[in-house]
Amino acid sequence: DVKVTQSSRYLVKRTGEKVFLECVQDMDHENMFWYRQDPGLGLRLIYFSYDVKMKEKGDIPEGYSVSREKKERFSLILESASTNQTSMYLCASSSSLHEQFFGPGTRLTVL
């Protein structure tokens, strides 16, 4: 059974904290993605990676960075969390030009 896992389902952080969201996939996929989902806005792409150590900005990269040191792991970093980064964060992976497989999501609240 294919799987994308995320480190936390729920997370509460304070403004200014550095936040790490981890995503691991076991399908040997080249591509990994980070999205955020907000009511009325749908899924918006933050960053994606098509290979180890490679990354590309999505539609809303401001305030975020990413790291992909191993093929199976893709981390999203909030350098200094702000209240407008309160959201649901979804990780996904895919092999080339195919459907994406999603993790369960992390609901992040920044106080």
Added chain:
Amino acid sequence: ILNVEQSPQSLHVQEGDSTNFTCSFPSSNFYALHWYRWETAKSPEALFVMTLNGDEKKKGRISATLNTKEGYSYLYIKGSQPEDSATYLCAFATNFGNEKLTFGTGTRLTIIP
């Protein structure tokens, strides 16, 4: 940023009835159109990936069609069941050579028993 629109935003359908909804996307630089189903408290799951104009795909009671020249896709559900209640997302991929998908905001479907 590419514009992918879905309509309606939400829909209530009586159990047993059939329904359909629409995804509109840019007709230029088309590569693929994805449909995902996202049930509450679960992860989005892929239903279809469609690449050819005129494509029709079917999975059980759910089917989809694709018109790349005019930039729309329809998703049909025949004989709706309570387990069909979910948000249905479409996503558009361009032929720019990368894996990026642009998602619509979804159609939230509720089946009334």
